[in-house]
Amino acid sequence: MSTNVHRLPNRDTALKALYDEIGAKNMFPFWATSADVQNDEIKQLMATSRAVPFLWRCAEDIEPILNRAVELVTMEDSERRSLVLVNPGLAPKRATVSTMYTAYRLNDADEIMPPHKHSPSAVRFGLKGKGNFTGVDGENIVFGPGDLVLTPNDTWHNHGTVGGEQALNLSVLDFPLVETLNAVHFDHHYAEEVDGVMVPMKQQSERFPSDYSQRIYGYGGLMPRFASKEKRGAGFSSPMFVYRWDMMRELLERHKDWDGDAHEALMVEYIDPTSGQPVFKTITFFVQMLRPGERTLPLRQTANLLVAPFEGKGHSIVDGQRFDWNAHDTLAVPGGTWCEHVNGSDKDPVFLFVASDEPTQKKLDLYRKWGKTKDDGIVRLV
Amino acid sequence: MSTNVHRLPNRDTALKALYDEIGAKNMFPFWATSADVQNDEIKQLMATSRAVPFLWRCAEDIEPILNRAVELVTMEDSERRSLVLVNPGLAPKRATVSTMYTAYRLNDADEIMPPHKHSPSAVRFGLKGKGNFTGVDGENIVFGPGDLVLTPNDTWHNHGTVGGEQALNLSVLDFPLVETLNAVHFDHHYAEEVDGVMVPMKQQSERFPSDYSQRIYGYGGLMPRFASKEKRGAGFSSPMFVYRWDMMRELLERHKDWDGDAHEALMVEYIDPTSGQPVFKTITFFVQMLRPGERTLPLRQTANLLVAPFEGKGHSIVDGQRFDWNAHDTLAVPGGTWCEHVNGSDKDPVFLFVASDEPTQKKLDLYRKWGKTKDDGIVRLV
Amino acid sequence: MSTNVHRLPNRDTALKALYDEIGAKNMFPFWATSADVQNDEIKQLMATSRAVPFLWRCAEDIEPILNRAVELVTMEDSERRSLVLVNPGLAPKRATVSTMYTAYRLNDADEIMPPHKHSPSAVRFGLKGKGNFTGVDGENIVFGPGDLVLTPNDTWHNHGTVGGEQALNLSVLDFPLVETLNAVHFDHHYAEEVDGVMVPMKQQSERFPSDYSQRIYGYGGLMPRFASKEKRGAGFSSPMFVYRWDMMRELLERHKDWDGDAHEALMVEYIDPTSGQPVFKTITFFVQMLRPGERTLPLRQTANLLVAPFEGKGHSIVDGQRFDWNAHDTLAVPGGTWCEHVNGSDKDPVFLFVASDEPTQKKLDLYRKWGKTKDDGIVRLV
Amino acid sequence: MSTNVHRLPNRDTALKALYDEIGAKNMFPFWATSADVQNDEIKQLMATSRAVPFLWRCAEDIEPILNRAVELVTMEDSERRSLVLVNPGLAPKRATVSTMYTAYRLNDADEIMPPHKHSPSAVRFGLKGKGNFTGVDGENIVFGPGDLVLTPNDTWHNHGTVGGEQALNLSVLDFPLVETLNAVHFDHHYAEEVDGVMVPMKQQSERFPSDYSQRIYGYGGLMPRFASKEKRGAGFSSPMFVYRWDMMRELLERHKDWDGDAHEALMVEYIDPTSGQPVFKTITFFVQMLRPGERTLPLRQTANLLVAPFEGKGHSIVDGQRFDWNAHDTLAVPGGTWCEHVNGSDKDPVFLFVASDEPTQKKLDLYRKWGKTKDDGIVRLV
């Protein structure tokens, strides 16, 4: 700092008074450094909250709690029994990373919930039990481990279990993002037209065969014109509502000897087959296969990720911190961190289910991606 | 005409002289009626050429000629042995409808042609023989009856036969459209880099496994990120180069009891799986299934169609004119005509392979479609 | 040709018979060379028609004819008095280049024509007289020399003259392109709702102030939300219907000392201000300024051009052929030709009004452009 | 609630223990109601932070503080002297609404700051003084009251004052949104190539004339092809960097007698003239004119707004709360609130400068808008 600046004699005192007044008037002095600030509010403003890398363990922490909750909380008490993962860096905001949250849900046998819809988009990914049930826009979907079911923005859906056994699944929602946009809305008043009159209903009537998503949209490169003219997915999300694990796994296994990508191994994205785009406008989903012994090179991207190992075990290193995971855990990988994944086995593959806000970032021209090379150099990838 | 118009006494003579001069100066008087025109050139200008509905028969007319050509024309004489269907209303223009032409091609056993590329986009659809061969951008495709192979705008490809037997296929090209746009270009100088030097080649090297199109793009709703970063299809056409008949047929058979569309029965479009769009920017392709005994209601559209029955027999009525067809024939259905299709059998399905310039018309906001109702009313469909 | 090919002894005779049969059956042998073809139809098929570079002169040829037509043809005889420029290479097709035609139209004082609409898109560009009139979608536009008025695809419009003097203008239409697509339709039954009933009308009622296009869309970068919610231009063409010459000229004059482009000098495109795209989906328009003494380097593109000098004089060289032009002439520059323009004056600028089918070519991924360098090298520009 | 539910005897105790464990393990029980929760962390999680409607007053609160800051904080201390408006409902987050913040900045005479760039997009809107200066991508812009200057995502810019007098402006940034996406990056190392070497620079060299934005993009409907081939605005924001107040005002005054919109009066959006889209991908800007005595009907939308009166005085009612404002104040209108504006004068117009995150919401299909009718009904507008 130049020495010939004329400093007022009482500058420090004046500055403190100024900071106090600025805080009281709901403003922040955008030149202040922590050195010259004593005002509490302003100190607090300077420490922004940021998501941290974090791992939630399913078998050790989540399942025991859900099992106790099944006993304590019935569907009479609440229509859901979900645990939302709260990032320690973002609390008290209900957010696992800054744009999404994951919830684990244990449904008791044959529970059934009424239909509702909302502007946040959600998926459910089956973890345990074959009898997960979700009705979406009149397509009644029963799903098991590894199957992915969409409940898009503004689409009526109801959840439950069929078949006499408990079922465990995880949901991912773009709720924190939609909340930031002040655009959350819910609707619980489901009705159908009966004899010309709208009648409130506890269940959606079946309007599509239960294999509609596969039979119409599952033939890559072929698109039936006789598919429903009805606007599915509210017209702006994928009209394919369920993606089956056996198909995803077959595709990945078939390429297990391919080179893959040094930073991403073998990744497959779930897409809207009518557009080739992600299933939602906001967030997207992948399964990532790590072959036996495979280790990815460090990758950094602006996108925020939720990584849920589905099969196998291993660890990830996020900004230098090691997280050892097993199947069904969830790892938060905030945007801007360096992340690498390691398959912990030399014999078995690892499959990771991954959620990302990449679509939002790309639409806003904010997406960037960098990778480290083997010799620790950094290259811009996107 | 009002009677108080002052007519020049020599008006007729003057008008004739005027028309002669207009014709000589390469202009057309856009008020003339055939009554007052004697000038030959102007008479000719008033009679615009238009495609007519027309049927070419494969077994009766095309195959006999091709068989004779196999004897008379060898690959020493020409690198192709194709018959282009010329619409009587458009001759001398090589065009089956105003934007596309179909060519039938009989390759003798084990013929092989050198690589080339061009701005017109083409498909080949297998009719007879299992050994049709097309190499596209380094993917070596062997195909049989009902398989569809793309050779897109600006994509290197070479044709031939493998396996020791003759093979018959039909091609559809957007050549007349590209010619109207004066945008036709060809390139026959294929070369590959060998040790840093470009070397002319008679064959493309294989750069993709021969099942690449199916293994990467055939899983509806799932899109590998480990697919080639190489720009396939020159970056603006489908990167899926072959669509197999068994998959198309399975999809259609699976829905044979569905309602379908009164004007279109069961239609499936071939799409670019990365965009959900037609495989080319200019023209698109369908298979249309007529169930046993099915008859479509009359449909009129601005799009020009080429309809090639692939299985079964029946007839179509185009602007009142009946065309009885068998498998492998080609029917020209010019835009603006009313067309209905009738399956001639009560037991067997009909499968029609259909080409259309609908994508061009939609991009230019010129596409329209009308249908007749059962009671002969007319409704605008698009 | 290899010498050990076994030739049939009667090959020539057999081939000729084959060609005759192919011609009779409406096909073309796509291996034939002019050497081995005698069949007339096939010879004709081999000589495709192509537009040629050509110049039509206004003062010498067009105006004298139109003046005689004014006397011979009244609005009682026809609702138009237009001369369509017919390219000698494309006759008998009414086309100036393969996708567009230009018509010159002389309206007598105070003539007025009834409303109509059509799928071809058109513009009118004023040449002489201040009283050209076109009503478009309820905006009554009076225009003079250099003003450009749109009558887009599917938009009601009516033409005429106001103010007691003759007016000369030129039109450019995408008619040949729309005709190739079999998508031409016309509607002459204009009607408006009066007291709940549709009543046929000879004139459109005024629904917009006559300066609407400028006052709403003429402020670059500023877009009123209070503009009409009514769909102007049928929803897919520019809602700005008139572009004034004084504004275009001011913009060009203001940059007369800029470098410009070696191949294109100073070009300004007319755009749809709500999208930044060309005013029509099919064709686009420019004014090109050649500064005193300026000569462009040769340019070749797939797009077809119609070049109408509006001010000044000079010449163009198209594929080696020189065309000397004056204001109001029209030069056809078919796609694929090399073209350069030369301002014939060292003191005065030249302004060329240019029409191009570039938008269609770009949508279909067929557009390409090359330029020559000063030392006669060739560079790909697009 | 059904009475035959079997409640565990110690259910309340067990539930409290469960909640404690859930909180400790960074989860949230998504069935809990405030009635059955005592755990502090979970109570806090249940109370989400939301922006509130709030008014900051320029003359009373902001200017006095800035004037004191000018004395206390020199450019030696910091390269900026800005007050960020912090919404009481969102503190400690630096955010005026949940996606944007406004900062007021007073530059002393002839201060100049070094170039930098960042992923958040910003605008500056002149309030007082004619000598505001911003260099953007080599265009040196001097601006006064009502002029809007863009500093888009990833675009080098530097701020300052010229001409010997203080200048006051306000900035709006999408910083909180970009922060939520973890996609904030900054770069302060500006360099230019000099003799083939990159040299760090304190100033950007002028590469465009200072009136470039107006002369090239200010002619509505006309787009020069001779505009710079250089990618302005990093290729995804508007290449027009300054919008002048006199043009905006002329456009609005010219329509002061038009009907306008009952909910929005007369609104004009700043657009990218090459696309017709908002100037940034994330946020957009308007000037809204309230005619003398005008009062808008209540409007509710998901978009978050910052409303800064620029001329005139009046009040707004947001969710029933009245805010009286004067020129240069800023009002936060969070998404989801009902808002109406009232011009406080019967003689003078009011001009409001408005920022909105509508573009982000539309891209994500989250935008909705409702209006009240005169008789207090509610209609969905978007």
Ligand SMILES: [Fe+2]
């Ligand atoms: Fe839900």
Ligand SMILES: [Fe+2]
């Ligand atoms: Fe739910």
Ligand SMILES: [Fe+2]
């Ligand atoms: Fe070819």
Ligand SMILES: [Fe+2]
């Ligand atoms: Fe070929």
Ligand SMILES: [Fe+2]
């Ligand atoms: Fe017309």
Ligand SMILES: [Fe+2]
């Ligand atoms: Fe006309």
Ligand SMILES: [Fe+2]
């Ligand atoms: Fe900045």
Ligand SMILES: [Fe+2]
């Ligand atoms: Fe700044």
